[in-house]
Amino acid sequence: MSYISWFNEHANKHKVIVEKLVAKEYTKEQIIAYFDFEYMVKNEPDFCPLYAEHKKCHDMESLNCYLCACPNFRFKDKGIEKVEGKTKYSFCGINSKDGKVGVYGDAIHQDCSACSVPHHKDYVSKNFGLDWKKIMKKVIIS
Numbered sequence: 001m002s003y004i005s006w007f008n009e010h011a012n013k014h015k016v017i018v019e020k021l022v023a024k025e026y027t028k029e030q031i032i033a034y035f036d037f038e039y040m041v042k043n044e045p046d047f048c049p050l051y052a053e054h055k056k057c058h059d060m061e062s063l064n065c066y067l068c069a070c071p072n073f074r075f076k077d078k079g080i081e082k083v084e085g086k087t088k089y090s091f092c093g094i095n096s097k098d099g100k101v102g103v104y105g106d107a108i109h110q111d112c113s114a115c116s117v118p119h120h121k122d123y124v125s126k127n128f129g130l131d132w133k134k135i136m137k138k139v140i141i142s
Ligand code: SF4
Pocket: 069, 070, 071, 072, 073, 074, 091, 092, 093, 094, 095, 096, 098, 099, 100, 110, 111, 112, 115, 116, 117, 118
């Protein structure tokens, strides 16, 4: 699946859930709490493929799914630049110390497997908005 396909599909799923919660007059705090991994696994099983196995994407006790993937991620499906003959498709916009550069054959992708930045409740609260695509506006490189 291309980055953009995942991005648009995820945006739609996020929007449906948020609209449902807003219609129930949930506050910002209640919406963030709803997106806690443990609630999402039970209440929104289709939101993430990992929920079926009750598996977290990161090993952390309290994981929040509201800002999955991450507002700091940057991607371009056609490739951003050539690096030593390989094509770079994504990178971290804040150069997080826990992020890694993943090299897969001729492709370079950002590896966020060891970075938990967007999954902390405080981070979600600071960067909160009802429109996921708006929060992620810098993610797609044109
Ligand atoms: S490395 Fe961390 S901060 Fe950077 S894009 Fe990945 S999850 Fe976000």
